[in-house]
Amino acid sequence: MALMPKRSRYRKSFRGRVKGFATRGNRVSFGEYGLQALDAGWITGRQIEAGRIAANRACGGVAKIWIRVFPHKPISAKPAETRMGKGKGDVDYWAAVVKPGTILFELGGVPEEKARLAFKRVAHKMPIKVKLVRRLATH
Template identity: 30%
Template sequence: MNTNNLLKTLRIFITQTSGFKHFPPPKNFDHIEIPERPKLKFIDKVPQYPANVRPIKMQKKLRLMRGPELVHNTLQLKQYGIMALGGGRLKIEHFDVMRLAIGKKIDPTRMFAIWRVDAPWQPVTKIGQGQRMGGGKGGIDHYVTPIKTGRIILELGGRCEYEEVKSFLHDIAMKLPFKAMAVSQEILEKKAADEKYEEENNQNPYTMKYLIQNNMGGCHRWLSPYDFKYCLKYV
């Protein structure tokens, strides 16, 4: 075969193979069942007490927002959700914002969402403006749900990919009164693996725990009991 015929053959071969695409096969969602009510349930503004029970007042109890969440920190559906990155309180307005946004964005024929937090239950009291000091504790103004770091706020599942729901989950997380982020099961597993790797392969002995335990720089004078417990990890 002469040179011209060889170049023509190579040119034809390159032209034929340059348009080939190799895509991975789509995920199989046959095992997922869509519930009858795929959208988030309506949340009551005030907890329902029995007729003969008077609504109780409560202290602030800031410890309900401090530290890590040890129970509801994983995805039950193993798909997608919103995770809190700091402590805070959810009001009924925040529940309504999440419920309406999820209801508009998801496709109910192949997606569904569930709550992972309780309805507002902790009472917050308030004294009316212009009143004199004293007179006892004020009346109940509204109810909130305390949230700790790492708490899963809601979950979204169905026959969908993470890239399909990431944008509106991120928008909802930005509207919450504390730092939050959209997560998937792969993100949580990678985050846990990274934390474990950093802890096992850390070559710097002067960690925050070591500094606090040895009173480096006299830090015991200005640290709180929660700083000793969480080593400044959860503020």
């Protein structure tokens, strides 16, 4: 089942635009390794779920996986070959709004090679460029 909110205040939202870099959610907080977004964009609930499954399979179910993004934004669409007018389309899917620097996934409890392989599999599922980052050493 694709991720989506249990309930939302408004049924439909404006598209908006993604400006600037992430100031929150841009550090590896839970695991040892993170997958960081390099581009701005929307990531659908299905893409997040596909990434989770890919990471789980690559690690053999040993690693602890944290998903750091959630699809809160309803994206509406009108059917193909529909005339203009008649209002805004129905909600088609839900998306997470991602800024450059946002940590999408985190992994813990596996060696770096395994984390690198897992995140490579996840990167193929993502619609934006991503990179692997390590947790900063705490003093």
